[in-house]
Amino acid sequence: MKYSMAGLFLALPLSALAAEPVAQAATAAAPVVSSGIGGQLTQLVLGLLLVVGLIFVLAWLMRRVQRIGPGNGQVIEMIGSRALGPRDRLVLVQVGDEQILLGITPGRITPLHVLKTPVEVAQTQAATPEFAQRLMELLGKDQKDKK
Secondary structure: OHHHHHHHHHHOOHHHHHHHHHHHHHHHOOOOOHHHHHHHHHHHHHHHHHHHHHHHHHHHHHHHHHHHOOOOOOOEEEEEEEEOOOOOEEEEEEEOOEEEEEEEEOOEEEEEEEEOOOOOOOOOOOOOOHHHHHHHHHHOOOHHHHO
16 A cells, blocks of 8 residues: 555646745745835844843943942952962961961962951052053143042
8 A cells, every 4th residue: 555655646647736835936926015124124124133232231330339239348368469489479467367378379269367456558649650640741730639
């Protein structure tokens, strides 16, 4: 029975089988309306603006949430830092009332010393770097204008 169906299929003229899909394809390929392209482009641009706007809103929201969280009361503060090499540093941190000297290498942080008496660091205004100061002089602005 299998073979008789296959023989019947092969007996049909191939042009009759091919004519039907061609007719369907011709009716399916209706002329494209040019206003549809403009509408699609407008929809694409509005969707893109919506996604970009959503990214900016979420970034702003994340910054607000991070400020509100437990990070407000900083418990650990970096007092000073000194480079010992291209990848090695000494860092003095204050944790509560204690100051700890840390050795930092690429793969490790080692506490070197806990200071018995904290180092007092004078709170001075950050000095303007020489380049920035020279640029302000050239532009005719004085240091007092910054405030």
